[in-house]
Amino acid sequence: MSDRLSVFKTYKLYVGGKFPRSESGRVYEVTDAKGNWLANAPLSSRKDARDAVVAARKAFGGWSGATAYNRGQVLYRVAEMLEGRREQFVREVAEAEGLSKAKAAAVVDATIDRWVWYAGWTDKIAQVIGGANPVAGPYFNLSSPEPTGVVAVLAPQESSFLGLVSVVAPVIATGNTAVVIASEKAPLPALSLGEVLATSDVPGGVVNVLSGRTAEIAAPLAAHQDVNAIDLAGADEALAKELEIAAADNLKRVLRPQAVDYFETPGIERMTAFLETKTVWHPTGSLGASGSSY
Template identity: 80%
Template sequence: MSDARDARETRLGVFKTYKLYVGGKFPRSESGRVYEVADAKGAGKDGAKDGSWLANAPLASRKDARDAVVAARKAVPGWSGATAYNRGQVLYRVAEMLEGRREQFAREVADAEGLSKSKAAAAVDAAVDRWVWYAGWTDKIAQVAGGANPVAGPYFNFSTPEPTGVVAVLAPQDSALLGLVSVLAPVIATGNTAVVVASERAPLPALSLGEVLATSDVPGGVVNILSGRTAEIATPLAAHQDVNAIDLTGASPELAAALEEAAADNLKRVRRPSPTPEDWTADPGTSRLLTWLETKTVWHPMGV
């Protein structure tokens, strides 16, 4: 017994290596850079210097952002072409896998947001439920956003929603998992692909979510997760000609204004950050689902 106890006391622990999630794979930043992540109780403007060190997170570069866009664009045809029912099954599988790693995520959320164990567990449960909620909407949103239009003439006229394409998502800075899921799930539920910029201060739950997505039947490239300096990563995404829309939720007012100006260059669809703090536990409604859909109207002569 004493030998076994001594071995445990002298053994070095194996720390988790956090990586980016791009194209269904887990690369390090192409620059080789990392930055220190601290717990929420001590982390401030000076980062890990003020709190307990948790891990080194990849410091994604502009090149990583461009690689993520390439992966997201490549995944658009397959994901947008899948049936809405199939997308719902995949999102439900994400909820299943996240539920299976509930304890790990509760620890990460507690450290990231400075919550008690019970509150962190409740946040993880809410994130699981949010995936299930959006899974149920995948094959129903078309009935809300589309329909048959009355016209004067011998024609059928139908409006149907279609995905926007590649969406860049700046995740909330203050809600490392539930807020992240709340902005990401509606993007992919409606058939879009996503490039996510995780919370700069608390990226670890987002990077771990990449591991869940990789084992949840989500095709590679549908979701790509980057960590690092929000402004550094978001700037090339806002200006990228192959990004169709951008969610500025996690941007400061000053950064949001600059990114919106850059996004206008190729007429990106932009969702501005809320002027007041968002309650991520509230019923999300269909607003975010409808944001990332475009309407296609088809005329067809009767009797043909």
């Protein structure tokens, strides 16, 4: 009989491609559906939130400038990594959401499929919502989608993994970078996702994962002048209203909370929510002495 001690996992934040503890040194107890202790998770501070925004902004240029095809390859690689760690996530989801192993396995499989689904959309969304516009004049008028920037994402509270991926994947698939607040009561699958992202091809800073009190972390993000948009999926009605008012200060795009069945195949709404439209005019025919044409 072995007398060795169990090695408990230390969960950390994922910010800028690294795994810091909260700068405050605080943690909070995470329990399963029956109230049994699972782990201590970092209790993020406002400083952690600001650090995550800095990391997301730094990563935005390279990620938004990558080709859509490349982003699709990177997202597919994440799905590969999740597949390899499937059993770990089945256990974490079962504990987090009080599900049987079979039901948790179905959630994890749907989550991996969701990554693949969004990976396939990266180089197609521009064709769906962009295009050439008819104009009365000798011009080509072309519209194409551009990422909004840094997006704060309040992950769903009840769907700790499938819901999480369903709100994060469309943000980064379209070239944005994200600061994610994990489910307050069930943050462990989100923190483990950070480990997957770190060992995949996703550049550090593209996704930053914070755990702790949702309202405490969300307040500075909603008011932050360098956050361009916010997804309020994990906010209750009162918190959503408060954050929407704060977000108006720099005209953030706001995606309000809504009832969602995350098992349903998503539309493109979460991708288009954080895209801007860039319109470019090109003259046609001869351009004077140069003789150039388009």
